[in-house]
Amino acid sequence: MTGNKKDIKEAAAFIRAGKLVAFPTETVYGLGANALDPLAVAKIYELKERPSFDPLIVHVDSIARAETLTTFRNKMMYTLAEAFWPGPLTLVVPKSDVVPDIVSSGLPTVGIRMPDHPIALELIREADRPLAAPSANKFGRISPTRAWHVDRYLPGVDKVLDGGITRVGIESTIVALQEDGFRLLRPGAITRNDLLRLVPEAPELPGSSITEAPGMMDSHYSPVIPFMLSTPELIQSIDPERTGYIGLSGPAPAPFKEVRLLAEDGDLSKYAAGLFGAMHDLQHAGLELIIAEPVPKEGIGVAIMDRLLKASFGHSSPFGK
Template sequence: MSSGQFVSECTADAITRAAQQLKAGSLVALPTETVYGLGADATNAAAVARIYEAKGRPADHPLIVHVSEMADISEWADEIPEYAISLGRKYWPGPMTLIFIRSSLAQDFITGGQDSIGLRVPDHVVALALLAEFKELGGKGIAAPSANRFGHVSPTSAAAVNAELADYLVDGDLILDGGPSQVGVESTIIDCTGIAPRILRPGAITAEMIEQVTGLHLEESETDIRVSGSLENHYSPEARVALDCQPQPGDGFIALASVHTPQGVVRLASPANNEEFARVLYAALRSADERSLTRVVVHQPAGDDISVAIRDRLLRASRGR
């Protein structure tokens, strides 16, 4: 395939075509505020199977279904607690996925055989326009894990999607170029199947934010619910990732701008704050591979904001592929 063959600008016509292609069973990589997702009709088993094939994703690893508005979750979920409604009203559209007991619409090929379903309303003008167009065509939702090979670094640009997946796409598939992702790490996943919420994957919606809205203390006991990005090894570039150590000449280096870069070290990113750190992290890790670096040292940001999600992703990345 020629470089960029699948990439399309996000014109109104392109979004309409993308919705039609999804309905016909094709794959569409779409921009969201977190990372780019590889989308398929969430009710089409054959189309969803192509997501797993393109990503090399284990069959028991569940997918998140994206819907156009909060009202749509009632088709996918059987039990929706009041605290989940409060979270949806506050943080949707936004970087938050809620886990519910599934309805009959959510089949095993979406849930990984579990009795739960993950749902999200993304906060990106292109994603929302595509979801609205798809809904007009009778679509119920778009299943969309990150648009990369399983275990690799998630893409935050259309170019990164193309570099990662072009060899696994076919005629009819599309990559919608909606610019760089503004959050940069995947959504917070919150288990809403119990009497209190539980964070299953940290993201931009923090524990403090959840407790403030719900008035509930987070559940902290263990759960056997499987969710995206929960394996010990994940988010990994080809380069080895080392955390909070002194970089050596020839290493790549990612740290806040206030941290000095030693001589001979390749500075990959110098974010000004934790939010920018999240936004540029994955592109910086990809840059290390593009430069054929063998090691990347990351000085992790501190705090209990989005830095919690950054540290979670980096810990998994440091364990390799």
């Protein structure tokens, strides 16, 4: 299915009929359902094998539609939405009664974002419904950045709209808003400094933690083979002939069987954009281990390291020591 007008119209009819539609956003592909229909939303949890305590993000095409989902009217919400929407920022705010409990996993809050992708925006507009949509992957696995990732790893979606490769490549920044400030729940392409620049008067509340959002586990984004952060010591102890390497620029530090260099110019956003795609490719390339180059925890590097650490959590080298 392409993302042309006719396909989007058909997909919108599917949404209104309570079916599941995968669609591209600027971050990753989402698995969408009508957020106001609890039975449709239940299908998302079932297909993803997602635990019911892990709430979904609701996608909108306008601030007006966002306002129907929340009782919050704080100035900070409008400042951030006007500055970053459409874009990779999810705002967690008190939910209104129209949001079913299954969407928020029983929490009194709801995560809302306006994706920066023409297909996503047109699908919401055409369906005239807000779309509950997690990343379109099995729970705990790598998020999809291409339509074929969804087709291959998440069979059973009623319709997949193909918008090519996603531009940002990692999931949105999640921020919880309260009357007296904000907390960063998940790092993304929009950084803590980006937020502080916009709302300098709103203090970042204590307890900001990327582990605070439900569903934020230590382990996530995992390939099906061992995945580790590249270090000089690790490289000494492995067989490069049976290892894949993901890094920024060359040369690769050993003669690996597979090498993916994602940012020859060192641009961390290119690394973020290509990371999940490279992980998808290498997990089925007949390798025994994938290693990835760590980056400084600055700017989008914070989000990249969050994903790399989760993807590698609990993994060890198949080559001993």
